[in-house]
Amino acid sequence: MNETTTAGAVVIEREMPHPPQKVWRALTQSALIEAWLLKNDFEPVIGHRFTLRAPPMPQWNGLVDCEVLAIEPPARLAYSWKVGEDGPGAMRTVVTLTLTPTPGGTHLRMEQSGFRTDQENNRRGAEFGWRRFMDGLERVVAGLD
Amino acid sequence: MNAASETLFKTLADPTRRAIFERLAVGGEQTVHALTDQAGVSQPAVSKHLALLKAAGLVRDRRDGRETHYSAQPRALAPLIDWMSLMGAFWEGRFDRLETLLNRMDQ
Numbered sequence: 001m002n003e004t005t006t007a008g009a010v011v012i013e014r015e016m017p018h019p020p021q022k023v024w025r026a027l028t029q030s031a032l033i034e035a036w037l038l039k040n041d042f043e044p045v046i047g048h049r050f051t052l053r054a055p056p057m058p059q060w061n062g063l064v065d066c067e068v069l070a071i072e073p074p075a076r077l078a079y080s081w082k083v084g085e086d087g088p089g090a091m092r093t094v095v096t097l098t099l100t101p102t103p104g105g106t107h108l109r110m111e112q113s114g115f116r117t118d119q120e121n122n123r124r125g126a127e128f129g130w131r132r133f134m135d136g137l138e139r140v141v142a143g144l145d
Numbered sequence: 146m147n148a149a150s151e152t153l154f155k156t157l158a159d160p161t162r163r164a165i166f167e168r169l170a171v172g173g174e175q176t177v178h179a180l181t182d183q184a185g186v187s188q189p190a191v192s193k194h195l196a197l198l199k200a201a202g203l204v205r206d207r208r209d210g211r212e213t214h215y216s217a218q219p220r221a222l223a224p225l226i227d228w229m230s231l232m233g234a235f236w237e238g239r240f241d242r243l244e245t246l247l248n249r250m251d252q
Contacts, residue, residue, distance in 0.1 A: 010229050010232045010236065012240060014244075016247060023243075032250075035242070035246045036242040037242075108240070110236050112236070
């Protein structure tokens, strides 16, 4: 996986006054993940499938189906993030967490890429990336009520 | 997520359709012929994409003689914008919790 496969829609960035190794532990140890994200059966192994469990809500059973896509300690972690049953209604995204050392600790970046499909993955590079789409649409959306 | 949102997300999952939609959103109304010249796919393929965009409420068509003109309906993107706001707020909240956790953890 590289950057072009994760053209993204939602990006959150934050400075954490803690070293990358420590932040990495919080992102990759199951009990620590539960403390900040959700209940889970995460294991830091590429290809491992796990489930994040949120309280059920109307129209959502609270489950997020995931698969570990990248583990590069202590710099990059990526997993798929699927909500909904298999089929056209499923929301398939990819969450990529990137850790960059800074003088004060760690710059942590979360990118949740929108609507990654097998088709898009196969045609990456030559096609119109999701990020460019959203960037271009900012002007359009800014004109909405 | 409701059925209309699912249709929207599914429709925009295709990069060629996204490209067509953005051309209409940024460049204004265009004919199938004009879109085909830029799309790099055949006219029937462009027409098929336009039909799906129309079904999702993302484009509107207007007949003028032998040509059909298409225009973007960016308001149809509202569920997508809502989803981005929702997920953005979700992760901001989770990062707050992560900071709290890191402050409690040993080195």
